[in-house]
Amino acid sequence: MKIYDVEGFPNPARVRIALAEKGATDKVEFIPVDVMGGEHRTEAFKKKNPDAVVPCLELEDGSHISQSTAITEYIDGTFDGPSLTGKSPEERARISMMNLRAESGLLNAVGDYFHHATPGLGPDLETDQCAEWGTKRKAVAADTMAYLDGVLAENEYVAGDEFSIADITTFAGLAFADFAKVDIPESLNNLNTWRAKVAARPSIAG
Numbered sequence: 001m002k003i004y005d006v007e008g009f010p011n012p013a014r015v016r017i018a019l020a021e022k023g024a025t026d027k028v029e030f031i032p033v034d035v036m037g038g039e040h041r042t043e044a045f046k047k048k049n050p051d052a053v054v055p056c057l058e059l060e061d062g063s064h065i066s067q068s069t070a071i072t073e074y075i076d077g078t079f080d081g082p083s084l085t086g087k088s089p090e091e092r093a094r095i096s097m098m099n100l101r102a103e104s105g106l107l108n109a110v111g112d113y114f115h116h117a118t119p120g121l122g123p124d125l126e127t128d129q130c131a132e133w134g135t136k137r138k139a140v141a142a143d144t145m146a147y148l149d150g151v152l153a154e155n156e157y158v159a160g161d162e163f164s165i166a167d168i169t170t171f172a173g174l175a176f177a178d179f180a181k182v183d184i185p186e187s188l189n190n191l192n193t194w195r196a197k198v199a200a201r202p203s204i205a206g
Helices: 010-021 042-048 068-078 089-119 130-151 165-179 188-197
Strands: 002-005 029-032 056-058 064-066
Touching: 002 010, 010 068, 010 089, 029 068, 042 056, 064 068, 068 165, 089 130, 089 165, 130 165, 130 188, 165 188
Parallel strands: 002 029
Antiparallel strands: 002 056, 056 064
16 A cells, blocks of 8 residues: 655644554555645646545555545554444444544644635645635634533543544644644643643654
């Protein structure tokens, strides 16, 4: 298997954490994509992933899977180790729900702010900005952080008692917030305590 990505970018980080959690990092080959040079928007890359984003998983038969959640679901079902997406129907549904909330309300919201209301990746790549939309999404990210703080007041992890893909997405979203200079209030004690705990996991701390 091959994964086309950029090390350190938020969505590729989600997939790399999932691989590390499953002990499968050495089972894939990472192919760097020159996003800053626009490689992800070339016709050659869009044949692999028409979304024109990273990461993108290439299977041994030459087919491709894109979208970080879909890639993580494939990884979770392919390799041994604790489940990241749930074992029972209820667990899978709850984890999926919380992952979507973290993805839409935090990670993607921060991304929208970064790409629309800041210089983002620069004028060569940020060619269709809407600052008002970006500012609104920054507010959504703040609301989602507060919501997650409340969730973590009652749960050890974002989707319950076990670490899951929802935690990976939330962690990546907060890392992106740091990069985009979106404040993570110190008053969100539960969220910040959870973040420190997750940061110490071998899959992240190394």
